[in-house]
Amino acid sequence: MLVAPSRSPGSDAVLATILAAIAGAANAGGFFALGQYTSHMTGYLAALADNIAIANLWIAVISALAVSAFVAGAGFSAILINWARGYAVRQQYALPMVVQGALLACFSMGGLLTGEVGRIFSLACLCFIMGMQNATITKISGARIRTTHATGMLTDIGIEMGRAAYGRLRPGCGVACDRHKMRILLQLVGAFLLGGIFGAIGFGLVGFLFSIPLAAALIALGLPDLLKLSAIPRWS
Incomplete structure:
Protein backbone atom coordinates (compact mmCIF):
# COMPACT_ATOMS: atom_id res chain seq x y z
CA MET A 1 0.00 0.00 0.00
CA LEU A 2 2.75 2.47 0.91
CA VAL A 3 4.52 2.27 -2.47
CA ALA A 4 1.50 1.45 -4.65
CA PRO A 5 1.05 3.52 -7.83
CA SER A 6 -2.50 4.44 -6.74
CA ARG A 7 -2.02 6.95 -3.95
CA SER A 8 -4.09 8.39 -1.11
CA PRO A 9 -3.24 11.28 1.23
CA GLY A 10 -3.11 8.82 4.11
CA SER A 11 -0.59 6.49 2.50
CA ASP A 12 1.50 9.49 1.40
CA ALA A 13 1.58 10.77 4.98
CA VAL A 14 2.58 7.40 6.46
CA LEU A 15 5.32 6.84 3.87
CA ALA A 16 6.60 10.40 4.25
CA THR A 17 6.75 10.00 8.05
CA ILE A 18 8.84 6.83 7.74
CA LEU A 19 11.15 8.44 5.19
CA ALA A 20 11.51 11.60 7.28
CA ALA A 21 12.60 9.52 10.26
CA ILE A 22 15.14 7.64 8.13
CA ALA A 23 16.38 10.93 6.63
CA GLY A 24 16.77 12.45 10.10
CA ALA A 25 18.73 9.41 11.31
CA ALA A 26 20.97 9.38 8.23
CA ASN A 27 21.51 13.15 8.42
CA ALA A 28 22.51 13.08 12.10
CA GLY A 29 24.60 9.99 11.52
CA GLY A 30 26.32 11.71 8.63
CA PHE A 31 27.39 14.47 10.98
CA PHE A 32 28.81 12.05 13.52
CA ALA A 33 30.52 9.96 10.84
CA LEU A 34 31.65 12.73 8.47
CA GLY A 35 31.28 16.03 10.32
CA GLN A 36 28.71 17.16 7.72
CA TYR A 37 24.91 17.47 7.62
CA THR A 38 24.19 15.90 4.26
CA SER A 39 20.58 17.07 3.75
CA HIS A 40 21.47 20.76 4.07
CA MET A 41 22.10 21.91 0.49
CA THR A 42 21.61 25.57 1.40
CA GLY A 43 24.64 25.28 3.67
CA TYR A 44 26.71 23.61 0.96
CA LEU A 45 25.83 26.30 -1.57
CA ALA A 46 26.77 28.98 0.97
CA ALA A 47 30.04 27.15 1.71
CA LEU A 48 30.73 26.90 -2.02
CA ALA A 49 30.30 30.64 -2.50
CA ASP A 50 32.28 31.56 0.62
CA ASN A 51 35.22 29.31 -0.20
CA ILE A 52 35.38 30.39 -3.83
CA ALA A 53 35.52 33.98 -2.58
CA ILE A 54 38.46 33.28 -0.26
CA ALA A 55 40.14 30.91 -2.76
CA ASN A 56 39.84 27.89 -0.48
CA LEU A 57 39.43 25.66 -3.50
CA TRP A 58 39.54 22.25 -1.80
CA ILE A 59 36.55 23.03 0.44
CA ALA A 60 34.80 24.59 -2.57
CA VAL A 61 35.31 21.35 -4.51
CA ILE A 62 33.90 19.27 -1.63
CA SER A 63 30.85 21.56 -1.40
CA ALA A 64 30.31 21.37 -5.16
CA LEU A 65 30.59 17.57 -4.99
CA ALA A 66 27.94 17.39 -2.26
CA VAL A 67 25.51 19.57 -4.21
CA SER A 68 26.18 17.69 -7.44
CA ALA A 69 25.62 14.32 -5.73
CA PHE A 70 22.31 15.51 -4.26
CA VAL A 71 21.11 16.79 -7.65
CA ALA A 72 22.30 13.60 -9.36
CA GLY A 73 20.41 11.50 -6.81
CA ALA A 74 17.20 13.45 -7.44
CA GLY A 75 17.70 13.06 -11.19
CA PHE A 76 18.37 9.34 -10.89
CA SER A 77 15.18 8.87 -8.86
CA ALA A 78 13.20 10.62 -11.59
CA ILE A 79 14.81 8.36 -14.22
CA LEU A 80 13.88 5.21 -12.28
CA ILE A 81 10.29 6.31 -11.68
CA ASN A 82 9.70 7.39 -15.28
CA TRP A 83 11.32 4.22 -16.63
CA ALA A 84 9.13 2.08 -14.38
CA ARG A 85 6.01 3.95 -15.51
CA GLY A 86 6.72 2.68 -18.99
CA TYR A 87 7.76 -0.90 -18.18
CA ALA A 88 6.64 -1.85 -14.68
CA VAL A 89 3.97 0.55 -13.48
CA ARG A 90 3.27 -1.22 -10.18
CA GLN A 91 6.94 -0.95 -9.21
CA GLN A 92 7.47 2.70 -10.09
CA TYR A 93 7.87 3.72 -6.44
CA ALA A 94 9.12 0.42 -5.05
CA LEU A 95 12.16 0.49 -7.35
CA PRO A 96 13.73 3.73 -6.07
CA MET A 97 13.10 2.65 -2.46
CA VAL A 98 15.08 -0.55 -2.95
CA VAL A 99 17.87 1.27 -4.79
CA GLN A 100 18.10 3.79 -1.95
CA GLY A 101 18.30 0.96 0.56
CA ALA A 102 21.08 -0.72 -1.44
CA LEU A 103 23.03 2.53 -1.62
CA LEU A 104 22.58 3.11 2.11
CA ALA A 105 23.97 -0.39 2.68
CA CYS A 106 26.96 0.67 0.53
CA PHE A 107 27.30 3.74 2.74
CA SER A 108 27.63 1.44 5.74
CA MET A 109 30.85 0.17 4.15
CA GLY A 110 32.27 3.70 4.15
CA GLY A 111 33.98 3.02 7.45
CA LEU A 112 36.18 0.46 5.71
CA LEU A 113 37.67 3.19 3.52
CA THR A 114 40.26 5.23 5.33
CA ALA A 124 28.86 11.83 -1.97
CA CYS A 125 26.99 8.55 -1.36
CA LEU A 126 24.84 9.99 1.44
CA CYS A 127 24.09 13.21 -0.45
CA PHE A 128 23.07 11.12 -3.47
CA ILE A 129 20.72 9.07 -1.26
CA MET A 130 19.22 12.24 0.25
CA GLY A 131 18.57 13.62 -3.21
CA MET A 132 16.95 10.34 -4.27
CA GLN A 133 14.69 10.26 -1.23
CA ASN A 134 13.57 13.86 -1.53
CA ALA A 135 12.80 13.42 -5.23
CA THR A 136 11.00 10.11 -4.66
CA ILE A 137 8.56 11.46 -2.07
CA THR A 138 8.15 14.62 -4.15
CA LYS A 139 7.11 12.52 -7.15
CA ILE A 140 4.92 10.22 -5.05
CA SER A 141 3.04 13.06 -3.34
CA GLY A 142 2.73 15.29 -6.41
CA ALA A 143 5.23 17.82 -5.00
CA ARG A 144 3.21 18.27 -1.79
CA ILE A 145 5.74 16.68 0.58
CA ARG A 146 9.52 16.78 0.93
CA THR A 147 11.12 14.77 3.70
CA THR A 148 14.67 16.16 3.89
CA HIS A 149 13.74 19.84 3.48
CA ALA A 150 13.14 20.86 7.09
CA THR A 151 13.53 24.57 6.25
CA GLY A 152 10.55 24.40 3.90
CA MET A 153 8.46 22.43 6.39
CA LEU A 154 9.18 24.89 9.20
CA THR A 155 8.33 27.77 6.86
CA ASP A 156 4.97 26.16 6.09
CA ILE A 157 4.33 25.64 9.82
CA GLY A 158 5.02 29.33 10.41
CA ILE A 159 2.63 30.28 7.59
CA GLU A 160 -0.16 28.15 9.05
CA MET A 161 0.45 29.62 12.51
CA GLY A 162 0.23 33.10 11.01
CA ARG A 163 -3.03 32.19 9.26
CA ALA A 164 -4.44 30.88 12.53
CA ALA A 165 -3.43 34.05 14.40
CA TYR A 166 -4.86 36.33 11.72
CA GLY A 167 -8.12 34.36 11.65
CA ARG A 168 -8.52 34.84 15.39
CA LEU A 169 -7.75 38.55 15.19
CA ARG A 170 -10.27 39.04 12.38
CA PRO A 171 -13.08 36.49 12.76
CA GLY A 172 -15.11 35.99 9.62
CA CYS A 173 -12.31 37.06 7.28
CA GLY A 174 -12.08 33.61 5.73
CA VAL A 175 -8.44 33.04 6.75
CA ALA A 176 -7.77 30.01 8.94
CA CYS A 177 -5.14 27.41 9.65
CA ASP A 178 -5.25 24.29 7.49
CA ARG A 179 -5.33 21.85 10.40
CA HIS A 180 -4.73 18.77 8.28
CA LYS A 181 -1.68 20.31 6.61
CA MET A 182 -0.37 21.53 9.98
CA ARG A 183 -0.75 18.05 11.48
CA ILE A 184 1.19 16.46 8.63
CA LEU A 185 3.94 19.09 8.83
CA LEU A 186 4.34 18.67 12.60
CA GLN A 187 4.34 14.90 12.14
CA LEU A 188 7.13 15.08 9.54
CA VAL A 189 9.26 17.52 11.54
CA GLY A 190 8.79 15.39 14.65
CA ALA A 191 9.77 12.24 12.73
CA PHE A 192 12.87 13.96 11.33
CA LEU A 193 13.84 15.15 14.82
CA LEU A 194 13.21 11.76 16.45
CA GLY A 195 15.10 9.99 13.69
CA GLY A 196 17.97 12.41 14.20
CA ILE A 197 18.14 11.60 17.91
CA PHE A 198 18.26 7.86 17.27
CA GLY A 199 20.70 8.38 14.40
CA ALA A 200 23.06 10.40 16.55
CA ILE A 201 22.97 7.78 19.30
CA GLY A 202 23.29 4.87 16.87
CA PHE A 203 26.16 6.29 14.84
CA GLY A 204 27.85 7.36 18.05
CA LEU A 205 27.74 3.78 19.33
CA VAL A 206 28.45 1.67 16.23
CA GLY A 207 29.49 4.14 13.53
CA PHE A 208 28.68 3.47 9.89
CA LEU A 209 27.09 0.10 10.70
CA PHE A 210 24.04 1.89 12.11
CA SER A 211 23.00 2.63 8.52
CA ILE A 212 22.34 -1.10 7.95
CA PRO A 213 18.95 -1.13 9.75
CA LEU A 214 18.04 2.09 7.92
CA ALA A 215 18.91 0.39 4.63
CA ALA A 216 16.88 -2.67 5.66
CA ALA A 217 13.83 -0.48 6.35
CA LEU A 218 13.99 1.09 2.88
CA ILE A 219 14.46 -2.28 1.19
CA ALA A 220 11.56 -3.73 3.20
CA LEU A 221 9.31 -0.93 1.93
CA GLY A 222 9.93 -1.69 -1.73
CA LEU A 223 11.14 -5.26 -2.07
CA PRO A 224 7.80 -7.11 -1.70
CA ASP A 225 6.34 -5.16 -4.62
CA LEU A 226 9.55 -5.36 -6.60
CA LEU A 227 9.54 -9.16 -6.37
CA LYS A 228 6.30 -9.09 -8.34
CA LEU A 229 8.11 -7.46 -11.25
CA SER A 230 7.06 -9.25 -14.41
CA ALA A 231 7.96 -6.72 -17.05
CA ILE A 232 11.21 -7.36 -18.93
CA PRO A 233 13.15 -4.14 -19.57
CA ARG A 234 13.41 -3.24 -23.24
CA TRP A 235 15.51 -0.20 -23.95
CA SER A 236 14.70 1.62 -27.16
Whole structure:
Protein backbone atom coordinates (compact mmCIF):
# COMPACT_ATOMS: atom_id res chain seq x y z
CA MET A 1 0.00 0.00 0.00
CA LEU A 2 2.75 2.47 0.91
CA VAL A 3 4.52 2.27 -2.47
CA ALA A 4 1.50 1.45 -4.65
CA PRO A 5 1.05 3.52 -7.83
CA SER A 6 -2.50 4.44 -6.74
CA ARG A 7 -2.02 6.95 -3.95
CA SER A 8 -4.09 8.39 -1.11
CA PRO A 9 -3.24 11.28 1.23
CA GLY A 10 -3.11 8.82 4.11
CA SER A 11 -0.59 6.49 2.50
CA ASP A 12 1.50 9.49 1.40
CA ALA A 13 1.58 10.77 4.98
CA VAL A 14 2.58 7.40 6.46
CA LEU A 15 5.32 6.84 3.87
CA ALA A 16 6.60 10.40 4.25
CA THR A 17 6.75 10.00 8.05
CA ILE A 18 8.84 6.83 7.74
CA LEU A 19 11.15 8.44 5.19
CA ALA A 20 11.51 11.60 7.28
CA ALA A 21 12.60 9.52 10.26
CA ILE A 22 15.14 7.64 8.13
CA ALA A 23 16.38 10.93 6.63
CA GLY A 24 16.77 12.45 10.10
CA ALA A 25 18.73 9.41 11.31
CA ALA A 26 20.97 9.38 8.23
CA ASN A 27 21.51 13.15 8.42
CA ALA A 28 22.51 13.08 12.10
CA GLY A 29 24.60 9.99 11.52
CA GLY A 30 26.32 11.71 8.63
CA PHE A 31 27.39 14.47 10.98
CA PHE A 32 28.81 12.05 13.52
CA ALA A 33 30.52 9.96 10.84
CA LEU A 34 31.65 12.73 8.47
CA GLY A 35 31.28 16.03 10.32
CA GLN A 36 28.71 17.16 7.72
CA TYR A 37 24.91 17.47 7.62
CA THR A 38 24.19 15.90 4.26
CA SER A 39 20.58 17.07 3.75
CA HIS A 40 21.47 20.76 4.07
CA MET A 41 22.10 21.91 0.49
CA THR A 42 21.61 25.57 1.40
CA GLY A 43 24.64 25.28 3.67
CA TYR A 44 26.71 23.61 0.96
CA LEU A 45 25.83 26.30 -1.57
CA ALA A 46 26.77 28.98 0.97
CA ALA A 47 30.04 27.15 1.71
CA LEU A 48 30.73 26.90 -2.02
CA ALA A 49 30.30 30.64 -2.50
CA ASP A 50 32.28 31.56 0.62
CA ASN A 51 35.22 29.31 -0.20
CA ILE A 52 35.38 30.39 -3.83
CA ALA A 53 35.52 33.98 -2.58
CA ILE A 54 38.46 33.28 -0.26
CA ALA A 55 40.14 30.91 -2.76
CA ASN A 56 39.84 27.89 -0.48
CA LEU A 57 39.43 25.66 -3.50
CA TRP A 58 39.54 22.25 -1.80
CA ILE A 59 36.55 23.03 0.44
CA ALA A 60 34.80 24.59 -2.57
CA VAL A 61 35.31 21.35 -4.51
CA ILE A 62 33.90 19.27 -1.63
CA SER A 63 30.85 21.56 -1.40
CA ALA A 64 30.31 21.37 -5.16
CA LEU A 65 30.59 17.57 -4.99
CA ALA A 66 27.94 17.39 -2.26
CA VAL A 67 25.51 19.57 -4.21
CA SER A 68 26.18 17.69 -7.44
CA ALA A 69 25.62 14.32 -5.73
CA PHE A 70 22.31 15.51 -4.26
CA VAL A 71 21.11 16.79 -7.65
CA ALA A 72 22.30 13.60 -9.36
CA GLY A 73 20.41 11.50 -6.81
CA ALA A 74 17.20 13.45 -7.44
CA GLY A 75 17.70 13.06 -11.19
CA PHE A 76 18.37 9.34 -10.89
CA SER A 77 15.18 8.87 -8.86
CA ALA A 78 13.20 10.62 -11.59
CA ILE A 79 14.81 8.36 -14.22
CA LEU A 80 13.88 5.21 -12.28
CA ILE A 81 10.29 6.31 -11.68
CA ASN A 82 9.70 7.39 -15.28
CA TRP A 83 11.32 4.22 -16.63
CA ALA A 84 9.13 2.08 -14.38
CA ARG A 85 6.01 3.95 -15.51
CA GLY A 86 6.72 2.68 -18.99
CA TYR A 87 7.76 -0.90 -18.18
CA ALA A 88 6.64 -1.85 -14.68
CA VAL A 89 3.97 0.55 -13.48
CA ARG A 90 3.27 -1.22 -10.18
CA GLN A 91 6.94 -0.95 -9.21
CA GLN A 92 7.47 2.70 -10.09
CA TYR A 93 7.87 3.72 -6.44
CA ALA A 94 9.12 0.42 -5.05
CA LEU A 95 12.16 0.49 -7.35
CA PRO A 96 13.73 3.73 -6.07
CA MET A 97 13.10 2.65 -2.46
CA VAL A 98 15.08 -0.55 -2.95
CA VAL A 99 17.87 1.27 -4.79
CA GLN A 100 18.10 3.79 -1.95
CA GLY A 101 18.30 0.96 0.56
CA ALA A 102 21.08 -0.72 -1.44
CA LEU A 103 23.03 2.53 -1.62
CA LEU A 104 22.58 3.11 2.11
CA ALA A 105 23.97 -0.39 2.68
CA CYS A 106 26.96 0.67 0.53
CA PHE A 107 27.30 3.74 2.74
CA SER A 108 27.63 1.44 5.74
CA MET A 109 30.85 0.17 4.15
CA GLY A 110 32.27 3.70 4.15
CA GLY A 111 33.98 3.02 7.45
CA LEU A 112 36.18 0.46 5.71
CA LEU A 113 37.67 3.19 3.52
CA THR A 114 40.26 5.23 5.33
CA GLY A 115 41.47 8.76 4.88
CA GLU A 116 40.07 11.54 2.74
CA VAL A 117 39.03 9.19 -0.07
CA GLY A 118 36.71 7.26 2.24
CA ARG A 119 35.25 10.45 3.65
CA ILE A 120 34.57 11.91 0.19
CA PHE A 121 32.99 8.66 -1.03
CA SER A 122 30.74 8.49 2.03
CA LEU A 123 29.74 12.14 1.73
CA ALA A 124 28.86 11.83 -1.97
CA CYS A 125 26.99 8.55 -1.36
CA LEU A 126 24.84 9.99 1.44
CA CYS A 127 24.09 13.21 -0.45
CA PHE A 128 23.07 11.12 -3.47
CA ILE A 129 20.72 9.07 -1.26
CA MET A 130 19.22 12.24 0.25
CA GLY A 131 18.57 13.62 -3.21
CA MET A 132 16.95 10.34 -4.27
CA GLN A 133 14.69 10.26 -1.23
CA ASN A 134 13.57 13.86 -1.53
CA ALA A 135 12.80 13.42 -5.23
CA THR A 136 11.00 10.11 -4.66
CA ILE A 137 8.56 11.46 -2.07
CA THR A 138 8.15 14.62 -4.15
CA LYS A 139 7.11 12.52 -7.15
CA ILE A 140 4.92 10.22 -5.05
CA SER A 141 3.04 13.06 -3.34
CA GLY A 142 2.73 15.29 -6.41
CA ALA A 143 5.23 17.82 -5.00
CA ARG A 144 3.21 18.27 -1.79
CA ILE A 145 5.74 16.68 0.58
CA ARG A 146 9.52 16.78 0.93
CA THR A 147 11.12 14.77 3.70
CA THR A 148 14.67 16.16 3.89
CA HIS A 149 13.74 19.84 3.48
CA ALA A 150 13.14 20.86 7.09
CA THR A 151 13.53 24.57 6.25
CA GLY A 152 10.55 24.40 3.90
CA MET A 153 8.46 22.43 6.39
CA LEU A 154 9.18 24.89 9.20
CA THR A 155 8.33 27.77 6.86
CA ASP A 156 4.97 26.16 6.09
CA ILE A 157 4.33 25.64 9.82
CA GLY A 158 5.02 29.33 10.41
CA ILE A 159 2.63 30.28 7.59
CA GLU A 160 -0.16 28.15 9.05
CA MET A 161 0.45 29.62 12.51
CA GLY A 162 0.23 33.10 11.01
CA ARG A 163 -3.03 32.19 9.26
CA ALA A 164 -4.44 30.88 12.53
CA ALA A 165 -3.43 34.05 14.40
CA TYR A 166 -4.86 36.33 11.72
CA GLY A 167 -8.12 34.36 11.65
CA ARG A 168 -8.52 34.84 15.39
CA LEU A 169 -7.75 38.55 15.19
CA ARG A 170 -10.27 39.04 12.38
CA PRO A 171 -13.08 36.49 12.76
CA GLY A 172 -15.11 35.99 9.62
CA CYS A 173 -12.31 37.06 7.28
CA GLY A 174 -12.08 33.61 5.73
CA VAL A 175 -8.44 33.04 6.75
CA ALA A 176 -7.77 30.01 8.94
CA CYS A 177 -5.14 27.41 9.65
CA ASP A 178 -5.25 24.29 7.49
CA ARG A 179 -5.33 21.85 10.40
CA HIS A 180 -4.73 18.77 8.28
CA LYS A 181 -1.68 20.31 6.61
CA MET A 182 -0.37 21.53 9.98
CA ARG A 183 -0.75 18.05 11.48
CA ILE A 184 1.19 16.46 8.63
CA LEU A 185 3.94 19.09 8.83
CA LEU A 186 4.34 18.67 12.60
CA GLN A 187 4.34 14.90 12.14
CA LEU A 188 7.13 15.08 9.54
CA VAL A 189 9.26 17.52 11.54
CA GLY A 190 8.79 15.39 14.65
CA ALA A 191 9.77 12.24 12.73
CA PHE A 192 12.87 13.96 11.33
CA LEU A 193 13.84 15.15 14.82
CA LEU A 194 13.21 11.76 16.45
CA GLY A 195 15.10 9.99 13.69
CA GLY A 196 17.97 12.41 14.20
CA ILE A 197 18.14 11.60 17.91
CA PHE A 198 18.26 7.86 17.27
CA GLY A 199 20.70 8.38 14.40
CA ALA A 200 23.06 10.40 16.55
CA ILE A 201 22.97 7.78 19.30
CA GLY A 202 23.29 4.87 16.87
CA PHE A 203 26.16 6.29 14.84
CA GLY A 204 27.85 7.36 18.05
CA LEU A 205 27.74 3.78 19.33
CA VAL A 206 28.45 1.67 16.23
CA GLY A 207 29.49 4.14 13.53
CA PHE A 208 28.68 3.47 9.89
CA LEU A 209 27.09 0.10 10.70
CA PHE A 210 24.04 1.89 12.11
CA SER A 211 23.00 2.63 8.52
CA ILE A 212 22.34 -1.10 7.95
CA PRO A 213 18.95 -1.13 9.75
CA LEU A 214 18.04 2.09 7.92
CA ALA A 215 18.91 0.39 4.63
CA ALA A 216 16.88 -2.67 5.66
CA ALA A 217 13.83 -0.48 6.35
CA LEU A 218 13.99 1.09 2.88
CA ILE A 219 14.46 -2.28 1.19
CA ALA A 220 11.56 -3.73 3.20
CA LEU A 221 9.31 -0.93 1.93
CA GLY A 222 9.93 -1.69 -1.73
CA LEU A 223 11.14 -5.26 -2.07
CA PRO A 224 7.80 -7.11 -1.70
CA ASP A 225 6.34 -5.16 -4.62
CA LEU A 226 9.55 -5.36 -6.60
CA LEU A 227 9.54 -9.16 -6.37
CA LYS A 228 6.30 -9.09 -8.34
CA LEU A 229 8.11 -7.46 -11.25
CA SER A 230 7.06 -9.25 -14.41
CA ALA A 231 7.96 -6.72 -17.05
CA ILE A 232 11.21 -7.36 -18.93
CA PRO A 233 13.15 -4.14 -19.57
CA ARG A 234 13.41 -3.24 -23.24
CA TRP A 235 15.51 -0.20 -23.95
CA SER A 236 14.70 1.62 -27.16
